[in-house]
Amino acid sequence: MAISDKHEKLGALFDVLQETQSWFLHILDSIYDGLLICDADFVVRYINPEYTRITGVAYETIVGRELSEVRPGAILPQVIFSGVPLAGVYRREGETEYVVDMAPIMIDGQVAGGISIVKDVTEVHRLSQQVNKFEKKANRLKKMVEHAYRARYSFKDLIGQSGSIQKAVQFAKKVAVGVSDILITGESGTGKEIFAQAIHSESKRSHGPFVALNCASLTSSLVESELFGYEEGAFTGARKGGKTGLFEIADGGTILLDEIGELSLEIQSKLLRVLQERAIRKVGEAGEVELDIRVIAATNRNLADMVKEGRFRHDLLYRLNVLNLHLPPLRERGGDVAALADHFLTQFSQKVSRPFRFSPEVYGILQAYNWPGNIRELRNVIEFAANMCEENLITQLHLPPVLLVESTSQTAPSKTLADMVCETERQLIINALRGEDSSVEGKRKAAKRLGVSLATLYNKMNRFGIAGGSD
């Protein structure tokens, strides 16, 4: 082959090589990770634009120079020296965080240099910090929800030794460990909610939420969205992001539907579906959500009468009435009145840090009253009396008038005329003393209003056992 031909061929080969090298450089320049390549003498031969973007090191300041001169902390020389790759080295340059993988470049079994591949993790790190923040917030909210939806009472908190309440407690304990839904009936204030909580606490679901809804407190449409929740945009005025219904919140636990007799017929049929299917469909949503809940319904109404009047679905009543726990009114609970009164007084004393106690006649009056508002009324009466009492001894003077009138009128028929006169006289004195302080001046004013002397008032107070009479 002529020399000119050889030159021509070598020239063509050189062109191909140059073109190939340029191709490779363009490819390396376009890679979205930063690249730095050193030769076996640790001299930097190449960095791509992404390396400059991430580290801030310009091409002309590093290429052609020994790496550790420009970047004294560099580890790549060790990798080239040892021939052992190293991955995931974390670095930070100002605001930019990145991770470096390093590997030796091997040619024919010999280390010919090394490459660092630099990945910008600033955004990933920022996002993961945000995820952590949201996770912490979600955990805080979860704890708040758990706190808000938990039962505060168990059977040991229920005061009362009377036969009727003990019978109710035995029945409640028995049904608590089962799986069936429960209907609690009883007059207002007899403790239906507190029993529902105790049943939940005793059940296998005690670690799950206890959710209570008073069906009478909301309009029919609100009850529906409270119970079932809704999807975003389900109706005009729907909350952004939708709303989780109480059934869903109660998943794994118990839901108390208090005053169930107040539900509209439309909601009653939806409730019946939930009880049968154990699934709900949110307002505005096509699919169903399966539920693991126990329903306790409570009412002070006679649901059977409501069925007759067409105001309560008979199939819902049958479905609910499988286990019916009936709570007795307080007037049928004998000695429980005194025990409950003591309990509420102790609670109030602790709340205000004052050691209140009852004078003996108070128990008789509390016992004689018929408590239409049951335990809730008793609790309120005790709080009223403690508020009226300036010292620590609560006497009949501190009780609300309705109790005294009632106790007088209830005992009247079995008494003689003389007894009834005495009782009326006693009542008039109590009324006159009400509102006066315990000083002699207070009694003088009461005596004046009654048209008797101070001495007569003292005599009668002593005779009728009205506290403060012997000062």
Ligand SMILES: Nc1ncnc2c1ncn2[C@@H]1O[C@H](COP(=O)(O)OP(=O)(O)OP(=O)(O)O)[C@@H](O)[C@H]1O
């Ligand atoms: N056995 C009990 N021991 C102590 N406190 C009780 C007992 N039963 C009821 N209470 C208290 O009496 C009040 C009324 O109880 P609860 O709200 O459970 O009654 P309810 O029957 O659900 O009333 P309503 O029908 O009006 O909803 C509450 O303050 C409750 O803590």
